[in-house]
Amino acid sequence: MGQTMIEKIIGAHTSESVHPGKTVWMEIDVRSARDFGGANVVKNFQTHYPGEIVDDVKKTFFTFDCVVPANTIPYASNQQTCRDFAKDQGIKLYDVDAGIGSHVDIEEGLALPGGVIVGTDSHLNIMGAVGAFGQGMGDQDIAFAFKAGKTWFEVPPTMKVTIKGDLPENCTAKDLTLEVVRVLGSKGALGRAVEFYGDAIDKLSLPGRITLASMATEMGAITGLLPPNQEVIDYCTQRADGRSVRPYYADEDANYVKELTIDISELTPRIASPPKPDNVSPVSDLANQTIDGVFIGSCTNGSYKDISEVAKFVKGKKVFPGVMAKVVPATREIYGKLLGEGHIQTLYDSGFIVSNPGCGGCASGQIGMTGKGEVQVSTSNRNFTGKQGAGDTYLASPMTAAASAILGRIGTASEVV
Amino acid sequence: MPSTKFKGRAWVILDEQGEIIDDIDTDMIFHNSYLAITEIEKMGQYTFDNLEGYKDFAQKAKPGDLVFVGANFGSGSSRQQAVGCFRSLGVSCIVANSYGAIYKRNAINSGFPILTIKDINFTDPNEPGMIKSGDELEIDLEKATIHRDGLQVGTLEPFSKVQKDIYMAGDIFEYAKEL
Ligand code: SF4
Numbered sequence: 001m002g003q004t005m006i007e008k009i010i011g012a013h014t015s016e017s018v019h020p021g022k023t024v025w026m027e028i029d030v031r032s033a034r035d036f037g038g039a040n041v042v043k044n045f046q047t048h049y050p051g052e053i054v055d056d057v058k059k060t061f062f063t064f065d066c067v068v069p070a071n072t073i074p075y076a077s078n079q080q081t082c083r084d085f086a087k088d089q090g091i092k093l094y095d096v097d098a099g100i101g102s103h104v105d106i107e108e109g110l111a112l113p114g115g116v117i118v119g120t121d122s123h124l125n126i127m128g129a130v131g132a133f134g135q136g137m138g139d140q141d142i143a144f145a146f147k148a149g150k151t152w153f154e155v156p157p158t159m160k161v162t163i164k165g166d167l168p169e170n171c172t173a174k175d176l177t178l179e180v181v182r183v184l185g186s187k188g189a190l191g192r193a194v195e196f197y198g199d200a201i202d203k204l205s206l207p208g209r210i211t212l213a214s215m216a217t218e219m220g221a222i223t224g225l226l227p228p229n230q231e232v233i234d235y236c237t238q239r240a241d242g243r244s245v246r247p248y249y250a251d252e253d254a255n256y257v258k259e260l261t262i263d264i265s266e267l268t269p270r271i272a273s274p275p276k277p278d279n280v281s282p283v284s285d286l287a288n289q290t291i292d293g294v295f296i297g298s299c300t301n302g303s304y305k306d307i308s309e310v311a312k313f314v315k316g317k318k319v320f321p322g323v324m325a326k327v328v329p330a331t332r333e334i335y336g337k338l339l340g341e342g343h344i345q346t347l348y349d350s351g352f353i354v355s356n357p358g359c360g361g362c363a364s365g366q367i368g369m370t371g372k373g374e375v376q377v378s379t380s381n382r383n384f385t386g387k388q389g390a391g392d393t394y395l396a397s398p399m400t401a402a403a404s405a406i407l408g409r410i411g412t413a414s415e416v417v
Numbered sequence: 418m419p420s421t422k423f424k425g426r427a428w429v430i431l432d433e434q435g436e437i438i439d440d441i442d443t444d445m446i447f448h449n450s451y452l453a454i455t456e457i458e459k460m461g462q463y464t465f466d467n468l469e470g471y472k473d474f475a476q477k478a479k480p481g482d483l484v485f486v487g488a489n490f491g492s493g494s495s496r497q498q499a500v501g502c503f504r505s506l507g508v509s510c511i512v513a514n515s516y517g518a519i520y521k522r523n524a525i526n527s528g529f530p531i532l533t534i535k536d537i538n539f540t541d542p543n544e545p546g547m548i549k550s551g552d553e554l555e556i557d558l559e560k561a562t563i564h565r566d567g568l569q570v571g572t573l574e575p576f577s578k579v580q581k582d583i584y585m586a587g588d589i590f591e592y593a594k595e596l
Contacts, residue, residue: 023579037495040455048590074453122495122519138497138523144589152579186440187489191518220489222518364449384493386444386467 002251004158005225006193009133009248013116020157020257028059030110030117031145034101035064037120037138039078042085044143054089055149061110062086062093063101063119067365068358070096099331099357100299102126102134103210107333109239113228113247118145123299123381125221128213129206130236131228131247136217156193156222157257158250163198165265170414173208174301174379174397176200177215178270182280183262189221192257195250196226200264206232207303214300215381218277269412272395274383283400289410291375293324294401295361295388298380301398302330302357304337306379310402311343313413319351320408326353326367328360352405361388377404419528419584421558423509425481429539429550430471437539441468441486442493443520447502449494460498461505480507483554485539487513491520500524510556512537512563512573525580526589530558533574546570558584 003011007018016024033041045054054060062082070076079096086093094104102124105111113131117124120142127134135153137145145151161184167176194216204212209226216224228236228247237245269283296302296310307329319325327347329335335357338344344354353367360367362380370376370389379401383393394410403413432438445468447460454460465474484503490513491499500523503511510530514537524531538547548554548563548570555564556573563571576584586592 023577036452040497043455120495122493136495136519138495138500138519138526140497140526140589141522144526144593148593154577154579186492190489190515220492220517384442384444386449 001255002253004193004250004254004256005131005195005227005248006133006158006223007155008250009114009116010153010155012114012248018155020155023152023154025150026116026153027150028118028145029115030059030061030105031142031149032061032063032101032105032117032119033082033139033142034062034066034120035068035075035079035082036066037142038062038082040139041120041142041146042081044140045085045146048143049147052147054091054146057090059149060091060146062091063098063104064094064096065098065100065359066363068096068356069366071366096358097332097356099329099334100302100359102299103302103330106130107239107331109236109241109243112236112240112243112245113233118142118151123214123217125216125223126210126214126299128216128223128225129209130232131225133223133225135223156191158193158195158254159189160195160197160256160259162259162261163196163200164261164263165200167200167264168267170412171267171269172397172399173204173211175267175270176264177212178272178280178395179264179267180212180262181215181218181272181278182270184219185278186218186276187220189216189219192221194219194221194224196224201226202229205305206235207305210303211300215277218381269397269400271400271410272383274392274394275385277382277395283396283410283412286394286410289375291323291377291404291409292391293326293370293374293376294405295326295328295367295376295378295380296398296401297326297328297330297360298362298378299330299359300381301379302328302334304334306398307334307338308341308343310398311338311346313399313402314350314352314406315346317350317406317416319405323405323408324353325351325405326355326361328355328367329357331357363387377401377410419587423481423483423556425483425509425554426479427483427485427548427550427552427554428474428478429485429548431539433470435540437485437487439487439514440489440492443491443496443499444493446491446499447496452496452498454498457501457505459505460502464502464506475506478506478508482508483556484508484511485513485537485548486511488515490516492517495519495523497523497527500527500529504529525583528584528586528588530584532556534571535574537571
């Protein structure tokens with residue numbers, strides 16, 4: 001019997017036989033903790049393994065991204081706890097300047113196709129973008145992984161989603177992603193791995209893949225995997241520092257618990273209204289909604305492609321008076337490239353606020369929150385009450401967010417003259 | 418040796434329409450404004466304080482209580498406090514239709530018994546075996562059953578091997594010592 005992508009990846013990391021529902025012990029290639037959960041990981045490690053060292057420092061990392069640099073004393077202290085521990089143990093730490101951990105993992109070649117990556121970030125399944133298995137875990141789990149280098153895992157059943165048709169000109173990977181979230185709903189892939197296929201998926205660039213994979217969480221999935229195309233393999237090979245890149249693909253006769261086709265040939269820009277990510281409708285349905293701010297960034301839409309496209313679009317135009325338009329690149333590398341290419345100047349001239357890289361507006365980060373009654377269009381992945389402030393958060397693509405910033409209300413790029 | 422039998426008072430977490438609540442996320446269980454708390458003793462008081470209708474749960478819960486919830490319980494973030502808060506109150510176990518993936522791992526790894534049940538009657542008083550808040554129930558982990566007054570009112574999914582091994586050892590750290 002053939003195997004799905006997740007079954008092959010897990011199979012390559014265990015000596016046990018792999019089939020859905022079975023629990024196996026799995027070797028882990030990358031174990032990481034971020035700034036918040038990190039302090040609790042350290043505390044758990046020190047409580048349960050006093051005086052001991054981590055299994056393999058070369059596979060263990062800290063990535064600071066939630067609140068960077070820290071803006072409260074508890075955050076600052078938590079980060080310092082991690083720094084002290086990392087220094088003691090010789091663990092590499094990506095500090096407050098580096099950017100979002102999951103993106104840093106890909107840029108630095110830590111996350112490679114076919115790999116297994118765990119950390120305290122619930123959106124680590126973003127690794128599906130490069131055909132790797134990423135998994136967010138709690139702080140006891142990660143403390144254990146730091147020490148043992150492996151963990152138990154229940155092999156999930158796999159579901160196959162085929163995207164039919166080409167992505168229309170006026171749509172982006174985020175519109176496609178929101179459409180998939182709409183069709184599947186918040187529990188549509190609960191406890192499952194999802195594999196994505198179709199021409200539109202083959203053609204998706206790495207940033208677009210990141211956008212789709214990042215929102216597998218909002219479909220309830222354990223992970224969403226995209227079979228790596230040549231662009232992904234080349235990108236990862238360049239960054240692998242000589243290590244071989246070995247993607248896994250599903251067998252022809254792999255077994256799926258469910259198969260589903262979503263036609264996107266007639267897709268129009270999409271938006272998710274608060275408070276649920278699957279509350280998705282065409283942007284045009286909300287054209288009367290005025291806004292107070294936009295946030296362009298996060299692990300879902302903070303790539304160079306996302307932000308440079310916004311910069312090109314807003315060049316020579318002005319943010320609507322009174323709208324706070326915030327841009328946060330995902331990583332320092334992206335920030336540098338935007339700076340070098342003049343995009344940050346363009347954004348500045350149009351009236352945008354551009355901050356240093358990190359999670360930014362997504363989780364009470366360095367760029368602030370919304371107040372009660374405030375309406376914000378955000379390119380991140382969750383619009384739960386309270387996640388990005390007390391206001392109402394709508395989820396949309398960077399282009400829709402940028403257009404809305406200029407219009408002063410929710411709208412699409414085609415409405416901006 | 419951890420107990421495999423629980424006797425206690427049921428909490429059935431229903432909405433205003435009297436339906437069991439699905440998708441209770443980690444922010445409803447333990448809101449992110451309390452995330453700086455790391456001592457288990459301090460967690461209990463905030464349990465469900467962001468869940469409509471149950472904001473006073475922490476004051477009313479008693480050690481030994483059994484909590485029944487719907488599908489996808491504990492979806493959302495990876496915070497361990499969303500498990501710790503129930504331990505802190507002395508709740509014996511949680512019974513749900515299903516769990517968010519990270520929540521499930523966090524509970525299993527910390528040796529907190531979470532149980533899964535497919536068919537259970539919370540809403541139809543005309544059918545036998547309806548479970549309601551306040552019922553005194555007995556749960557047997559080995560037999561995977563729920564009883565009330567000696568009568569079986571529910572069948573649980575048995576623990577997986579890993580879950581059982583970790584539970585019997587205490588938590589993942591204790592269990593790992595035996596590996
Ligand atoms: S950007 Fe938001 S969702 Fe992504 S890792 Fe950061 S806090 Fe989590």
